[in-house]
Amino acid sequence: MAVLSPPKPAPDSQRTAKRIALNQRRGKWDVKLSPYLYISPFFILFAITGLFPLVYTAVVSVHQWHLLTGQGEFVGLQNYVDVFGQPNFWKSLRNTFSIFLLSSVPQVLIAIVLAALLDANIRAKTFWRMGVLLPYVVAPVAVGLIFGRLFADQYGLINEVLGYVGIEPVRWHADVLASHFAISTMVNFRWTGYNTLIFLAAMQAVPRELYEAAIIDGAGRLRQFVSVTIPQLRATIIFVVITSTIGGLQIFDEPRVFDPTGLGGADRQWMTITMFLYDIGWGNQKNFGRAAAVAWILFLIIIVIGMINFFITTKISSSDGAQAKAKARKNSRRAR
Template sequence: MDQGIGRRAAGRRQVTRPSRWNRFDLHGSPYVFIAPFFLLFAAFGLFPLLYTAWVSLRSWDLTGDAGFVGLDNYSRLLGDPDFWNALVNTLGLLVLATIPQLLLALIVAAMLNRPLRALLLFRLGVLAPIVTSVAAVAIVFGQLYGRDAGLVNGLLGLVGVDPIDWQASKTSSWIAVSSMVNWRWMGYNALIYLAAMQAIPRDLYEAAQIDGAGAIRQFRNITVPLIRPALIFTVVMSIIGGMQLFTEPLLFGQGDVSGGSLRQFQTIAMYMFEQSFQNFDYGYGSAVAWMIFLLTVIVGVINLLIGRRLRGGTQ
């Protein structure tokens, strides 16, 4: 009798023992699901990055690979005034196209988070710039900032300001290009902020209202601290996009990759394109590309450290 009980218990253990497929489904399937991302990243992200680093260490032009030159391309880059001019332009456009954009997005998100009539229509409206063709945006803004018959100069003339040649100087061209970037991406960031705001419990606002806090104080003490992860995300993404800014200034200059007669609005990405695909200096262009990557990482790390310091100061 004892032996029969033992055999039945052993049979139950064999039945409940997970099969090899079940063990794979439990432990291996997550890796299968995330594998496509890493395969695509390795093929279209990691390999081009490493290959560009290899090319940047060589003298490579239209005639082919002329051999290994070490860090000569980088030393030449650091002494190139056109590169530093492009870096200044990129950082200037980054500031003008990031700070106003995120501030306006925060204000628009706060307005859309309030009860309004036709709220869905307004929320869909902020997406219109994202789905609009970049070429169409460049054509419209090119007309707006036209020197002789532009709408902006016409409005400035009403208050006694002389017409401005928006492509003639750094300041005016930066304002024009950054306005294109701000208009195009402000709605995207506003929707991210709106999603974060709607996740905040309404009880916090009701309690603050009972305590006598007004709308501005609620926004400053409740909304902004609780959407800080969304703020950090948009800042990082805006910095990455700003360091790689290419399309808007290129179309603003009617396809001139030099960014104006005096390179007044040429970004680093435009300078890389000029060296690689107009001058056919692939080694030097690859060095510029890697410098863009390194600068983006440096700016991102600085932003991360500032964010941590701010979080530590508010806790």
């Protein structure tokens, strides 16, 4: 009795099966690799324009490196020691923290309040939102020149107004605290509107059920803002605080153009760390090694303060957010 062998598949069906299997394997690899390919341009650009300069600056900071003669011998941490030994460094550090506190803290608070007002039912919302963002698109040099004239010591508009109400003229370019206040006013003018729109976008994403539950509980608008809106802005507040910290500690344009000389005042009373870095690298010293050391000191300061801000804001906002969610659940059950 003859044994019948199974029929062989046609060549076309074999090729079709192989093609399907190959497409399936390609599909698996595409699912695994495509997300990384989509985000790879950012990391490639970051490695070229961000990571490499950061590492190279660390190399420059441990060498003698003059603007004209180039790289010299290896000196280790001597550039850092030289920087710490200069009185202008400590002045610039004091000025940077002072201007940072006078600008960042009011900036975040005012931005949250303005965002709440823009989120309310007001007329011409688009007009007011564009008006809030307008200072951000103005060139920082133009803002610095305008405010430098407004805060002029002798013929400034601010002192003229103060004179009408019987207040002695303020020496905006001579007194330390007055100059810091004037520069922080410029920073707040430029960046408050930008942060306002960030907070506004976050407020519009807050679930309206939370406000309805708060209204049922008898909460007014102020209570809703404090107990519902603020806790729901947890991630946004952390983001704005960290970005404001990074930008505030690197402030350069406003103090640079606040005075025509651009040196931070006669006694360096408003010279910031970035201005001190510029003065060391391209000023009288022309020492790139010390300038790179200042850059790394500033980088470490930003990292430390940013982490402190992150942990503090996370702890505060998480506790407030948990309380608000628990209260909202309780109110929703009561409403049912």
